[in-house]
Amino acid sequence: MNAPPNQQPSLIKGFFNSWSRFFPSPGLLTHAALFVAIGSGIALAFGYDVNRPADSLQVMILSNLGGTFIRAIHYWSSQFFLILAAFHFIDQLSKNGERGVSRGLWLRLTLIVPLVMFLMISGFMLKADRGGVLALQVIKGLLGMLPTGGNTLRFLLLGSSNSLQLIYTHHIATATLLVLIFTLEHAGRVWPEWRSVVYVLASSMIMSSLRLPILQPEGPGAHVKGPWYFVGLQEMLHWTSRPGWILALGGTIFLTLCILPLVSEPGSKMLKRLMAAGFIVYVGLSVMGWFFRGADWQWVVPWGAP
Amino acid sequence: MTRPETLRNLLPAMMAVVAAIVSLVWFFTAPNKELKELPKVLGHREGCVVCHLPMAGFIKAHDPKAIGCASCHLGNPFTMDKSAAHRNMVLVSGNLSEADRTCGTSKCHPLLGDNIHASLMASGRGMVSVDRYVFGETGSPDGHGHLSKLGKSPAQDHLRKLCASCHLAKVKTKPAPISQLSRGGGCTACHLKYGEEARAQLGMYEEKGGLPKFHPSLSLQVGSDHCFGCHSRSGRISTNYEGWHESEREPDEVPKSPGFRILEDKRVFTRMSPDIHFERGMECIDCHTWREAMGDGKGYFHEEEQVEISCEDCHPVKKPHMIAREGLKEIDAKIVKRRKALGAISNFVLTSKTGLPLLNVTLDATGRVVVKGKDSGKTYHPKAPPSICTNQIYGHDRLTCQSCHTPWAPSCIRCHTTYSRTGMGIDHITGKRVRGRWIEEKAKMFPRQPALGIRIKGKKETVDTFIPGMILTIDHKDYPDTTSRKKGAVFRRLYAPTAAHTTSAKGLDCHSCHNNTLAMGLGEGLISAKEGATKLQNMVFDPLYPARPEDGLAEDAWTGFLGERRGMVSTRVGARPLSGKEQRKVIRVGVCLSCHPANATGIKNIYRDFPAALRGLTPQCRVPVPESSGSQKPEK
Numbered sequence: 001m002n003a004p005p006n007q008q009p010s011l012i013k014g015f016f017n018s019w020s021r022f023f024p025s026p027g028l029l030t031h032a033a034l035f036v037a038i039g040s041g042i043a044l045a046f047g048y049d050v051n052r053p054a055d056s057l058q059v060m061i062l063s064n065l066g067g068t069f070i071r072a073i074h075y076w077s078s079q080f081f082l083i084l085a086a087f088h089f090i091d092q093l094s095k096n097g098e099r100g101v102s103r104g105l106w107l108r109l110t111l112i113v114p115l116v117m118f119l120m121i122s123g124f125m126l127k128a129d130r131g132g133v134l135a136l137q138v139i140k141g142l143l144g145m146l147p148t149g150g151n152t153l154r155f156l157l158l159g160s161s162n163s164l165q166l167i168y169t170h171h172i173a174t175a176t177l178l179v180l181i182f183t184l185e186h187a188g189r190v191w192p193e194w195r196s197v198v199y200v201l202a203s204s205m206i207m208s209s210l211r212l213p214i215l216q217p218e219g220p221g222a223h224v225k226g227p228w229y230f231v232g233l234q235e236m237l238h239w240t241s242r243p244g245w246i247l248a249l250g251g252t253i254f255l256t257l258c259i260l261p262l263v264s265e266p267g268s269k270m271l272k273r274l275m276a277a278g279f280i281v282y283v284g285l286s287v288m289g290w291f292f293r294g295a296d297w298q299w300v301v302p303w304g305a306p
Numbered sequence: 307m308t309r310p311e312t313l314r315n316l317l318p319a320m321m322a323v324v325a326a327i328v329s330l331v332w333f334f335t336a337p338n339k340e341l342k343e344l345p346k347v348l349g350h351r352e353g354c355v356v357c358h359l360p361m362a363g364f365i366k367a368h369d370p371k372a373i374g375c376a377s378c379h380l381g382n383p384f385t386m387d388k389s390a391a392h393r394n395m396v397l398v399s400g401n402l403s404e405a406d407r408t409c410g411t412s413k414c415h416p417l418l419g420d421n422i423h424a425s426l427m428a429s430g431r432g433m434v435s436v437d438r439y440v441f442g443e444t445g446s447p448d449g450h451g452h453l454s455k456l457g458k459s460p461a462q463d464h465l466r467k468l469c470a471s472c473h474l475a476k477v478k479t480k481p482a483p484i485s486q487l488s489r490g491g492g493c494t495a496c497h498l499k500y501g502e503e504a505r506a507q508l509g510m511y512e513e514k515g516g517l518p519k520f521h522p523s524l525s526l527q528v529g530s531d532h533c534f535g536c537h538s539r540s541g542r543i544s545t546n547y548e549g550w551h552e553s554e555r556e557p558d559e560v561p562k563s564p565g566f567r568i569l570e571d572k573r574v575f576t577r578m579s580p581d582i583h584f585e586r587g588m589e590c591i592d593c594h595t596w597r598e599a600m601g602d603g604k605g606y607f608h609e610e611e612q613v614e615i616s617c618e619d620c621h622p623v624k625k626p627h628m629i630a631r632e633g634l635k636e637i638d639a640k641i642v643k644r645r646k647a648l649g650a651i652s653n654f655v656l657t658s659k660t661g662l663p664l665l666n667v668t669l670d671a672t673g674r675v676v677v678k679g680k681d682s683g684k685t686y687h688p689k690a691p692p693s694i695c696t697n698q699i700y701g702h703d704r705l706t707c708q709s710c711h712t713p714w715a716p717s718c719i720r721c722h723t724t725y726s727r728t729g730m731g732i733d734h735i736t737g738k739r740v741r742g743r744w745i746e747e748k749a750k751m752f753p754r755q756p757a758l759g760i761r762i763k764g765k766k767e768t769v770d771t772f773i774p775g776m777i778l779t780i781d782h783k784d785y786p787d788t789t790s791r792k793k794g795a796v797f798r799r800l801y802a803p804t805a806a807h808t809t810s811a812k813g814l815d816c817h818s819c820h821n822n823t824l825a826m827g828l829g830e831g832l833i834s835a836k837e838g839a840t841k842l843q844n845m846v847f848d849p850l851y852p853a854r855p856e857d858g859l860a861e862d863a864w865t866g867f868l869g870e871r872r873g874m875v876s877t878r879v880g881a882r883p884l885s886g887k888e889q890r891k892v893i894r895v896g897v898c899l900s901c902h903p904a905n906a907t908g909i910k911n912i913y914r915d916f917p918a919a920l921r922g923l924t925p926q927c928r929v930p931v932p933e934s935s936g937s938q939k940p941e942k
């Protein structure tokens with residue numbers, strides 16, 4: 001296998017060089033974050049009852065210190081996993097890393113992107129609080145808009161009833177196992193590096209102590225936003241009357257990632273620039289949605305009256 | 307080991323130590339330790355009640371054991387962390403800005419939550435549109451507007467600084483019992499009731515910050531004191547109702563005597579005749595319905611459109627329409643169930659205006675109307691109208707009940723409104739002191755019989771009572787914006803329709819209107835025959851007050867003697883003073899009354915068929931042919 005040509009832009013290169021002077025690489029940290037998230041998820045499963053998801057979490061948060069802390073570690077390690085995976089992806093794409101692995105492995109690695117997004121949003125839905133219930137409605141609606149196979153996909157991913165059983169199964173088993181398998185294959189090792197585990201676990205513990213993840217109370221009109229990584233999508237949904245285009249855009253980005261190794265280098269560079277520009281726009285939309293939207297998605301200023 | 311390598315190994319170790327310390331601190335300071343019982347309310351666990359129970363003072367439906375705390379006060383019930391639980395909490399619940407998340411949710415009072423936003427008491431729509439009309443900013447007194455959403459025009463600034471505190475949408479920010487100074491607060495403006503224990507607990511909370519254990523109740527017990535704060539102003543119906551008239555005196559000028567009353571805002575009132583319904587012990591809600599107070603979902607322009615009751619609902623001239631208990635809508639049935647006083651009523655009288663039920667009005671076995679006090683449980687037997695009301699006297703078919711049963715209403719005949727750019731005023735929407743102030747220089751306010759004028763009700767003209775609400779000059783010359791400043795001083799002479807709430811059991815006598823220049827809208831004065839006139843009696847009118855230079859009418863007049871005023875003459879579309887022709891008719895009867903009293907019998911009683919009587923005039927009869935004294939031009 002040919003080594004990828006090193007054409008990393010100086011800004012990104014500088015950032016990751018500074019990073020590697022002090023910390024393990026983003027890839028190692030992602031690996032560790034996945035393990036911490038899985039481990040804390042297994043512990044959390046003892047207190048979580050998918051048949052009464054909201055109630056079991058409410059009881060846990062209000063009356064069980066250990067359960068509350070483990071849930072918080074699961075939450076924060078998952079967020080770190082998402083962020084670190086994105087860093088690792090950017091790092092690798094900027095170094096033409098897609099050309100350094102086999103096409104089959106690249107395809108499997110690319111599949112991790114939607115799988116991780118599903119893991120994150122399914123975790124959000126499994127809270128079954130106000131935000132979770134609304135997220136489930138939105139995702140169901142979006143999948144139903146797919147011109148072909150949408151309803152089938154919705155059934156396969158979310159199930160047909162109001163029960164969260166199938167989502168839970170995918171969250172703890174199907175999607176997690178696939179991500180784990182693809183990650184381990186790519187990493188070339190089973191157990192994560194110890195320093196990376198300490199970093200991720202310690203960061204999760206500190207964040208858990210400082211800011212516990214909360215459940216959103218019920219009630220119409222309350223400020224309900226999706227998880228931070230989906231707020232950009234919410235903002236896009238607010239602007240368009242044809243949400244199908246957003247799905248098409250997501251599908252196009254995924255396919256673009258899949259075919260990157262097949263495209264000539266100049267073409268690949270152009271596609272990456274396009275995706276980078278799209279990523280920046282999405283970050284902008286997320287900032288807009290997170291800080292400048294209030295009740296009923298009306299414009300607010302963060303420093304204004306609540 | 308190289309230096310970077312050492313650092314790479316040391317950093318995670320340091321992180322681990324920090325994480326362990328922070329986690330241990332969290333663990334030992336976490337609030338949800340050893341929690342044994344977790345109450346469940348409205349289908350969810352609620353952490354609030356762990357700290358805040360026991361809490362007494364509620365009616366059953368609002369007991370926190372049933373609905374928790376977060377249903378009303380928001381916040382986050384799913385955490386035991388105090389600051390997280392109290393984030394986005396509302397201490398004073400019930401404000402309309404949050405009503406759709408508190409009182410008005412689908413689980414609690416969804417219909418009322420929807421209706422209230424459209425109601426006049428929430429928006430003050432009529433106040434806004436009339437004020438803008440008077441200032442010349444709009445062409446009609448009918449229009450949309452909201453006292454919480456005012457712009458920067460002179461009229462809106464005027465409302466913002468003088469009137470905008472009196473509406474339900476005004477946000478109440480501090481917990482406090484209802485007083486004469488209370489304003490706004492949404493649902494709690496009417497439904498909050500502080501008992502002695504709740505007051506004591508509030509005092510303790512304010513003084514020492516202790517957690518109150520006794521909550522004010524939220525119930526259907528809406529006393530007239532809840533209405534008093536706002537309704538003792540403007541038309542002053544609350545004070546009128548209790549028989550108090552606002553004087554211009556200062557509190558220290560009056561002796562402590564039953565003849566005077568000093569309100570919490572230091573206004574001094576003098577004793578007048580109260581409304582008969584007040585004398586009988588009736589509260590505001592004994593007449594007024596929930597649909598009037600909280601709205602029926604429709605956006606009316608003025609109060610008389612939102613008011614659905616009328617005198618004849620309880621004093622009917624024919625048997626009213628009824629509805630059985632089983633036919634009531636869910637919300638009405640719920641209210642009847644909740645109110646103990648109404649429990650025995652099985653059939654309800656329907657209003658003649660909207661055909662909707664009056665939940666405290668029924669008929670007894672003999673077909674007489676029975677009214678129950680909604681809170682008091684008292685039973686009232688309203689009298690049927692006397693024959694003088696039902697056997698129509700010629701020419702009186704257009705009169706409303708209150709035309710004859712309103713002996714007095716507060717009447718202010720002059721107000722000069724100026725804007726001071728340097729003065730400081732209070733913006734009642736934000737509650738902040740701001741630069742710029744409206745100054746009202748008022749004349750004396752009289753308790754006197756209202757004028758009669760014409761209103762359009764449906765497609766019919768009716769004679770109703772009016773007060774000189776708007777004889778005023780508005781001086782724009784100091785207003786900041788140039789366009790408004792150019793308007794200079796504007797003079798208006800508008801009368802406003804009034805339901806004065808000073809109802810007398812006995813109707814006014816014939817002289818009260820036919821020989822009373824106030825009732826005719828001429829202002830105080832004397833109508834007399836011209837000196838030296840013999841058979842053809844020429845009439846003249848001498849007003850008590852001098853004429854205003856702007857329109858030549860007496861200061862307190864609505865119209866000129868035998869004159870015509872049309873156009874911008876009232877705060878309602880189509881309303882107007884009596885025309886010259888109508889005045890002539892009134893005076894003609896007045897002249898006859900001097901020799902033929904209304905209670906005369908036999909040939910002397912000429913009023914049953916007055917046209918026939920006029921055909922049989924004798925040489926002794928005075929025939930009034932009043933001279934026309936300069937009719938007014940229609941007003942633009």
